[in-house]
Amino acid sequence: MINAKLERREPSFYDVSERKGILAWILSTDHKRIGLLYLYSIMSFFIIGAILGLLMKLELLAPGKTIMEAKTYNGVFTLHGIIMIFLIVIPGLPAVFGNFMLPILIGAKDVAFPRLNLLSWYIYIFGAILAVASQFMSGGPPDTGWTFYAPYSFKTTTNMLPAVLGAFVLGFSSILTGLNFIVTIHRMRAPGMTWLKMPLFPWTLYGTAWIQLLATPVIGITLLMTVGERIFNIGFFDPALGGDPILYQHLFWIYSHPAVYVMILPAMGAISEILPTFAQKTIFGYKAIIISTLAIAFVGYFVWGHHMFTSGMSGVALYVFSILTFLVAIPSGVKVFNWISTIYKGSINLKTPFYWAVSFIFVFMIGGLTGLVLGALATDVHVHDTHFVVAHFHFIVFGGVGFAFMGAIHYWFPKMFGRMYEETWANVGWLIFFIGFLTLYLPMFYLGIAGMPRRYFDYLPQFHGGNIISSLGAIVMIMGLVIIITNLVRSAKFGNPVESDNPWNGKTLEWTVESPPSLENFEEIPIIDKGPYDYE
Amino acid sequence: MYSVDKLDASSFVEGVDRVFIIILGFSFLFLIVLTFLMVWFIFKYRKSKHPKAVQIEGNTKLEIAWTGGAFILVIALFFVGWAGYKPMLNVPDDAMKITAIARMWQFNFLYENGKMTDSLVIPVDQAVELDLVALDVIHSLYIPAFRVKEDMVPGIEKNMWFKSLREGGYDLFCAEYCGLEHSFMNARVRVLSDSAYQAWYVDTTKVEIPTDIPAWQAGLRVMQKNGCVACHTSDGNKLVGPTYLGVYGHMVEVETGGRTRQVMADSMYIRNSILDPGSDIVKGYNKGLMLSYEGLVSDEEIGLIIEYLKHLNN
Numbered sequence: 001m002i003n004a005k006l007e008r009r010e011p012s013f014y015d016v017s018e019r020k021g022i023l024a025w026i027l028s029t030d031h032k033r034i035g036l037l038y039l040y041s042i043m044s045f046f047i048i049g050a051i052l053g054l055l056m057k058l059e060l061l062a063p064g065k066t067i068m069e070a071k072t073y074n075g076v077f078t079l080h081g082i083i084m085i086f087l088i089v090i091p092g093l094p095a096v097f098g099n100f101m102l103p104i105l106i107g108a109k110d111v112a113f114p115r116l117n118l119l120s121w122y123i124y125i126f127g128a129i130l131a132v133a134s135q136f137m138s139g140g141p142p143d144t145g146w147t148f149y150a151p152y153s154f155k156t157t158t159n160m161l162p163a164v165l166g167a168f169v170l171g172f173s174s175i176l177t178g179l180n181f182i183v184t185i186h187r188m189r190a191p192g193m194t195w196l197k198m199p200l201f202p203w204t205l206y207g208t209a210w211i212q213l214l215a216t217p218v219i220g221i222t223l224l225m226t227v228g229e230r231i232f233n234i235g236f237f238d239p240a241l242g243g244d245p246i247l248y249q250h251l252f253w254i255y256s257h258p259a260v261y262v263m264i265l266p267a268m269g270a271i272s273e274i275l276p277t278f279a280q281k282t283i284f285g286y287k288a289i290i291i292s293t294l295a296i297a298f299v300g301y302f303v304w305g306h307h308m309f310t311s312g313m314s315g316v317a318l319y320v321f322s323i324l325t326f327l328v329a330i331p332s333g334v335k336v337f338n339w340i341s342t343i344y345k346g347s348i349n350l351k352t353p354f355y356w357a358v359s360f361i362f363v364f365m366i367g368g369l370t371g372l373v374l375g376a377l378a379t380d381v382h383v384h385d386t387h388f389v390v391a392h393f394h395f396i397v398f399g400g401v402g403f404a405f406m407g408a409i410h411y412w413f414p415k416m417f418g419r420m421y422e423e424t425w426a427n428v429g430w431l432i433f434f435i436g437f438l439t440l441y442l443p444m445f446y447l448g449i450a451g452m453p454r455r456y457f458d459y460l461p462q463f464h465g466g467n468i469i470s471s472l473g474a475i476v477m478i479m480g481l482v483i484i485i486t487n488l489v490r491s492a493k494f495g496n497p498v499e500s501d502n503p504w505n506g507k508t509l510e511w512t513v514e515s516p517p518s519l520e521n522f523e524e525i526p527i528i529d530k531g532p533y534d535y536e
Numbered sequence: 537m538y539s540v541d542k543l544d545a546s547s548f549v550e551g552v553d554r555v556f557i558i559i560l561g562f563s564f565l566f567l568i569v570l571t572f573l574m575v576w577f578i579f580k581y582r583k584s585k586h587p588k589a590v591q592i593e594g595n596t597k598l599e600i601a602w603t604g605g606a607f608i609l610v611i612a613l614f615f616v617g618w619a620g621y622k623p624m625l626n627v628p629d630d631a632m633k634i635t636a637i638a639r640m641w642q643f644n645f646l647y648e649n650g651k652m653t654d655s656l657v658i659p660v661d662q663a664v665e666l667d668l669v670a671l672d673v674i675h676s677l678y679i680p681a682f683r684v685k686e687d688m689v690p691g692i693e694k695n696m697w698f699k700s701l702r703e704g705g706y707d708l709f710c711a712e713y714c715g716l717e718h719s720f721m722n723a724r725v726r727v728l729s730d731s732a733y734q735a736w737y738v739d740t741t742k743v744e745i746p747t748d749i750p751a752w753q754a755g756l757r758v759m760q761k762n763g764c765v766a767c768h769t770s771d772g773n774k775l776v777g778p779t780y781l782g783v784y785g786h787m788v789e790v791e792t793g794g795r796t797r798q799v800m801a802d803s804m805y806i807r808n809s810i811l812d813p814g815s816d817i818v819k820g821y822n823k824g825l826m827l828s829y830e831g832l833v834s835d836e837e838i839g840l841i842i843e844y845l846k847h848l849n850n
C-alpha cells in the first residue's frame with residue numbers, strides 16, 4: 001500500500017457529485033460532506049466565540065472600564081456563552097467527526113437517514129441565524145447570560161426572544177442527529193461487528209445520542225414556556241405573575257447538565273481512539289470503558305441539582321444531589337485509569353494527536369478534581385457563581401472537549417483531506433496553546449476562592465493580580481490558536497499528499513479505506529472477526 | 537483561603553476551609569501521581585526505546601480495585617463536605633433578625649427597630665439571621681470572608697445565618713447575575729463590638745440632611761445613597777431609566793393603564809414617579825424595573841430631589 005504516489009482505486013468523494021460548486025455541498029446527503037459542512041460552520045462560529053472571549057479578558061485586564069461599557073460586556077458574555085455552548089460544544093464532535101467517521105468506523109456506507117442528516121444541518125444553521133440575529137434586532141443584544149434565568153430574562157429590555165428561539169431550534173437539530181446515530185448504530189454495523197467489537201468512539205456517540213434524544217425535549221419545553229411567558233404573560237416562572245423562578249432553574253438544568261455529558265462523552269471516545277493508535281497497543285479495559293460511558297450517561301441525568309445548592313432546596317435534596325454528583329466522578333476516574341494504563345508498555349509514537357490526547361487527560365483531571373470542590377456542599381456554597389466555576393467548566397468543556405476536538409482533527413486530518421498537516425507548526429501551536437490555556441484558567445480558580453463573583457464587568461482591587469495573569473494567558477492562548485488554525489486551513493489545501501492510507505498504523509476500519517474515502521467508503525463491506533484495537 | 541489571618545471572620549470559616557484543604561490536598565496528590573505516571577510511561581515507552589508494545593487487554597482485579605477505591609474515596613469526600621455544610625442549615629434560636637432587601641443594584645438592611653442602612657452592621661459573637669427579600673430579580677448575598685452565600689429569590693421566603701467572631705470590615709457581593717450594574721452591586725459588612733453596636737443601633741435619628749450645602753446638592757446625595765444613579769444619568773444619556781436632564785417642567789409621554797398620554801413633569805408627577813413608578817410608565821421604557829421607594833425616601837428627601845432636577849434645567 002505504501003508507495004510515493006497513492007494510486008486511487010475509486011475516485012475520492014470530493015470528486016464525485018452530480019452538482020457543481022456550493023450546491024455539491026449544501027444539497028449533498030453524503031455523511032462526509034455533511035460532517036465537513038458542520039466542521040466549517042463550527043470553526044467559523046468558534047473564531048467569533050474566541051474573539052468575544054478575548055475581548056472579555058481584555059476588559060478584565062484592569063478594574064473599571066478598560067475597553068467597553070458594562071452593557072456591552074454583558075452582551076458579550078451572553079453571546080460568547082450562547083455561541084460556545086449551543087453552536088459549538090453541544091453539536092461539536094458528534095456533528096463533525098460523528099458524521100464523517102461513524103459510518104466508516106462501523107463499516108457502513110452512510111448513516112441510516114442521510115436526508116434527515118442534511119435537514120439537521122439546515123436546522124442547525126437556521127437556529128444559529130436566529131441566535132446571531134438577536135444581536136442586531138431592535139432592543140439590543142440579549143444580556144441575560146446563556147442560562148436565561150427567570151425572572152431577569154423577563155425583565156430585561158433586550159432582545160432575548162430570538163436568542164431563546166434559536167436555542168430551541170438548535171435543540172431539534174441535536175435530537176435528529178441523535179436519532180439518526182442510534183438507528184445507524186443499531187442497524188448498520190458491518191456483518192460480524194457485534195456490540196463488543198465496536199470501537200469506542202461509536203460507543204460514546206451511542207450514549208450521547210440517547211441523552212440528546214431524551215433530555216433535549218426538556219429544554220425545548222422550557223424555552224417554549226419562556227417564550228409563552230414573555231409574549232402572553234402566563235406566569236410559569238415570574239413571581240410577579242405567580243410563577244416560580246426556581247422551577248425554571250430545575251427545568252433548565254435537567255437538560256443542561258446532561259448536555260455537559262453530550263459534550264464530554266464523544267470527547268472521551270475520541271481520546272479512546274487516539275491513545276491505542278499512538279501506543280500501538282490495544283485499549284486497556286475495553287469493557288470497563290464502555291460500562292463507564294453508559295454509567296455516566298445514566299447517572300448524569302440525576303445530578304442537575306448541584307447547580308442550585310444556593311437556590312433554596314431542602315436539606316434532603318441537597319444531600320441526594322451532592323452524593324450523586326460524587327458518584328458520577330467514579331466512571332470518569334475509571335476512564336482516566338484505563339487511559340493511563342493503555343500507555344503503559346506501549347510503543348509510543350510521539351505525534352501531534354498524541355500530545356493533544358495526553359494534555360486532554362491532564363486538563364480533564366484538573367476539571368474533574370475541581371468538580372469535587374463544587375460537588376461538596378460546604379465548599380460549593382463559597383465558590384458557587386464565582387470565577388472558580390468559570391475555571392472549572394472551561395477546564396471541562398474547553399479543556400476537555402476542545403483538546404479532544406483538536407486531537408481528533410489532527411488524528412483524522414490525513415483521512416479527511418488526503419493531506420498531512422505541517423507537523424512542526426502543529427506541535428508548536430499545541431505547546432503555546434497549552435501554556436496559554438493553563439495561564440488563562442488556573443488563576444481563575446484562585447480568584448474564585450478569593451471571592452470574585454462571575455459575570456463581573458468590574459471588580460475590587462484585590463482581584464487585580466489574578467486577572468492580569470489570566471488576561472495575559474488569553475493572549476498567549478489565542479496566539480497558539482492562530483498558529484493551529486492557520487496550519488490546518490493551509491494544509492487542507494496545500495499540505496503534502498499522504499503517502500499511505502494508514503499513516504499512524506491504526507487498526508480501526510477508517511484506516512482500511514482510501515484517503516480521502518470514496519463516495520461509498522468501502523468497495524466491499526468488510527466482515528469483522530476481531531476486536532477494534534487488535535495489534536497482535 | 538480568603539486570607540489566612542481571618543480564620544475567625546465567621547464561625548463557618550474553619551470548617552469550610554478544612555473541607556477545602558482536604559479536597560484540594562487530595563486532588564493535588566491525585567493529579568501529581570497520575571501526571572507523573574503518565575509522563576514517566578511516555579518517556580520510558582517511547583517508540584525509539586520501546587519498539588514493540590506489550591499487548592494488555594485489561595485486568596479485571598485491578599479494574600474492580602480502583603472502582604471500589606474510587607467509590608470509598610468519593611463517599612468519604614461527600615461526608616466531609618456534608619459535615620462542613622450542616623451547621624449552615626440550622627439557624628440557632630438566639631439569632632438576631634435582620635431583613636436583607638435586594639433590588640437592582642442595591643442592598644438594604646432593615647433592623648427590628650425600623651432602622652434601615654445600605655451596609656450590614658452586626659455585633660461580634662452574635663448569631664445573625666438574615667431574612668432574604670428580593671424585590672425584582674434573583675440576587676445572591678455573598679460574603680466571601682464568612683464563606684456564606686444564598687440566593688435571594690423574589691416571591692420566595694428564604695433565610696441564612698452566620699456569626700462573626702472578629703470585628704472589622706468585610707466585602708459583600710451580589711453573586712447572581714442581575715443585569716447592567718451587577719458587578720457594582722456590593723456593600724460593606726461592619727462587625728462592631730457589642731457596645732459599639734448597641735450605640736449604633738439605638739441611634740435611630742434619621743441621617744441628618746446637611747444644611748450647609750445647597751438643597752440641590754443634598755438632593756444628589758439622597759439619590760446616590762438610594763442607588764438611583766445606577767439607572768438614571770444627569771447628562772442626557774439613557775441607562776435603564778430615562779435621564780434626569782430636562783425632565784422637570786417639561787411634557788413627558790407616558791403610558792397609563794395602556795393609554796398613551798402627555799403629562800407635565802411637575803412636583804406631583806416626580807413624587808408619584810418615585811413612590812408609585814408603575815402607574816405612569818415613560819414611553820420607551822419597561823414597566824417593573826423601577827420599584828417603589830415608599831418608606832425609603834421621605835417627603836422631605838423627595839423635595840430635595842426635585843430641587844436637584846430643577847437645578848439641572850439651569
Ligand SMILES: [Cu+2]
Nearest residue numbers: 675710714721
Ligand atoms: Cu444582584
